[in-house]
Amino acid sequence: MRQNPARRAALLDAAIEVLARDGSRGLTFRAVDAAAKVPNGTASNYFANRDDLLTQVGGRVYERLRPDDSTIADVSKGPRDRSKVAALMRDLVERISAFPTGFLALLELRLESTRRPALREVLTRQIREDLDANIDFHLKSGLPGDATGVVLLYLGLNWLILDRLTLPDVNPEAEIPALVDELVERVLGPGLAES
Missing domain, CATH: 1.10.357.10 (Tetracycline Repressor, domain 2)
Known part of the structure; x- marks a missing residue:
């Protein structure tokens, strides 16, 4: 798995947008790549699977909502x-x-x-x-x-x-x-x- 924290955060932010727009069924690596404007396959280099992506999105939402x-x-x-x-x-x-x-x-x-x-x-x-x-x-x-x-x-x-x-x-x-x-x-x- 890739370790670039800024890229990972950008992918998670893109996943948040996809989830809000398309729901959980619409959350795919391809959709995240498109929303993040990165080459296809980028998200799959950062997240082991869809469950990993879903789990990390939850953490990212809380990071961004903290006062x-x-x-x-x-x-x-x-x-x-x-x-x-x-x-x-x-x-x-x-x-x-x-x-x-x-x-x-x-x-x-x-x-x-x-x-x-x-x-x-x-x-x-x-x-x-x-x-x-x-x-x-x-x-x-x-x-x-x-x-x-x-x-x-x-x-x-x-x-x-x-x-x-x-x-x-x-x-x-x-x-x-x-x-x-x-x-x-x-x-x-x-x-x-x-x-």
Whole structure:
């Protein structure tokens, strides 16, 4: 297998675009090569097989969706209250929505994982680790709420983002920030003390 990290990343980025556009059935080495604008056979030099490609695409999506250092650093600035959580959740919705093909590719991978146990194992581990890291970050940062609240926000925001990217007329764009704020308020609850 080839080891050029920049070429591998470009091929994975192309695979994300193919998955989002054509679904998992359309993800072939030839389609990835065409999307990456590289000679036919290039992708097969970087990935052992289609399962390897699918697995690595999942990791690449998460690399590209991670918040930047300044977003993480902003958590420690100012009060750590519900309004801070709401701002972070609005940022999350915007960051994921700005990379729609990544979210849609991840949905395709999740569907494909119902037929591929190895992919299911990898995605389960990746998503569980990501969720655990978010819970740990939330709790250590002193933001209001508990682990269950983080999980509820994760579940609620995932569906909001899914609607936004696939059926945008369900909830008009202008309503999304208010919906995120209300979700945070209801999940964290008025009875929880502010930090």
